[in-house]
Amino acid sequence: MRMTCPLCGARDLREFTFRGAALARPEGDDWNEAWHDYLHLRDNPAGESREYWAHAAGCGAVLLVTRDTRTHEIFAVEQARGAGA
Template sequence: MASRIPCPHCGLRPKEEFTVRGEALARPSPDAGPDVWYDYVYLRDNPRGAYHEYWHHTSGCRRWLVVSRDTATHEIHGSRDAADKAEVSA
């Protein structure tokens, strides 16, 4: 696991300052059917390779980030604020 995470607000920070929440999924529309909501809430892929996760900078700026990580090598490729579109490279 990478030891330092690039926070777009705080710079490179130790991973111990963060809480990992899980896969960064696009939230379905409120009127999506029950099967779509079931998949969103309960089902997860377990890919090998590129993966986007929600990380909370709990001991820092307290912002939610989307961190791009390789599940095989644990290399961090970048991050962005979950509310933004621009990504910060590792």
């Protein structure tokens, strides 16, 4: 499989490292149920998903990838901005 890095072009998938689902962070710094859910509970959707990936063996960019979890088809890859990942 190949993924296209916006900075480096098409590369072998082995150059990339999965960083996790692209989830919205809860507001505030105090520990509460929203933070517990954000850190510990994950859905496992079948279908389209947005995820963070790192081009670990390349430029090091953090990428936001939209893909189908059933077929692994990649629909979009963009450089993450302000992701904190």
